[in-house]
Amino acid sequence: MAEFELDCLGEACPVPLMKTEKKMAGLKSGDTLIVHIDHSCAMKNVPEWARKQGHNVEVEEVGDGEWDVIIEKC
């Protein structure tokens, strides 16, 4: 159950989602990925995609307009 991070700060859609998809594919069940984003569109589509896959998702607003999307692989 390892924890990984993905820095997508400054990146616009659909880059954060594509990077997240790629990174998640390499993770094991129970592993956690924390994606750092500051693009409000990614704040919507990354969690939406992850939920559809059945992963556990949590979004945390770490600063004004800056979010951490925490995804636990199912």
Added chain:
Amino acid sequence: MAKTVEHYDVVVIGGGAAGLTAGIYCGRARLKTLIIEKALVGGLATYTNEMENYPGFPEGSTGLGLMELFHRQAKKFGVQFKLTDVKAVRLEGEDKVVETFRNEFHCKAVILATGGKPRLTGAPNEDKYLYDKGISFCATCDAAANTDKTVLVIGSGDAAIEEGMFLTKFAKKVIVSVLHDEGIMDCNEIAKGEALKNPKMEFLWNTTVHEFRGGEEHLRSVALKNSKTGEILDVPVDTCFIFIGYLPNTELFRGMVDMTRGGYILTNERMETRIPGVFAAGDVREKFLRQVATAVGDGAIAGYAAEKYIAESEMFESQVMGESPRIVYVYNAASAGDRELLGAMEQYEQCRCDLKLIKADVYKSNGIAQRLNVSETPCVVYIRDGEVVGSVACDRICPENIDALRRT
């Protein structure tokens, strides 16, 4: 992985209009408040483009815009937000627990504002045209936009027929797709009679939705299938209204709080559920009208009630239940008899220096009385070493009887 434990005064489950309003009231009352939202803050209202009924916005507002204002206001009062799913709750007892996949939130009061969602038909392309794109679930919201247009109503229950009749005041034609044989509808007989007489209403019997059709932008027609003949009928419409039921998000609370058969949470007018310290607000409640305006009212009451509940719990722990001997006079300030006895109680205390008198007025709130299991006033409860020893009520209240209680 062990879950991180955090402590709050109030946890609100659901960040829609009701939850945000409850949060605003709790935050303003300086309670440490957390709102947990599983998708986007703003809830169902964010799916409505035009918000015309909500007071205070004569130029109208968008659902998303209005909810952003709610969100900002809650943040201003220090309300914390977590955007994730609630996995489990433990509501009984004083320490309540709300679990998400990474955290365990302990709190004194919980407000259930999980809302609900309209039931869908499940027909192909339905998801493409939801809300602003041609499929609506709210005649109150979208009737005016359909002035002189043709609309289709799916369903024949009370909501479908009543909303359908309301739509006839705006639309040119209201076509109703009914699952049953000709003349059979799920609504009440009065509504049925009125609807059948309405010249603007047209009924398509034995039909179900086969497919939603249209371009990228908007719904153009609905293909209905005749369940008897199998025939497909393409009905061109401007908007399709689906009224085949509403599903409250209450699976997590099943068996804990009281619900209707449909899963709506039952509360009293103070938004209290069966469990002390657990409140419900907004669309998730069994109620008459589900709108942002009514959700806001619910949220305000639930937030206020939660604050009162917490204050009362604290007062109960710190003042009512204590080690030194004390008597609690439970009375109703609105009753002349109860008020008269108040003076006598004060005198009684003055003559006994080892005894403390606590006055609990049920007129404002009966929380303390409930915790002491007192159902009628006036009543005197004797407490020693943090435990209730006994009580005397009504006509039996006199110095001799209280003295007797203290000797036990």
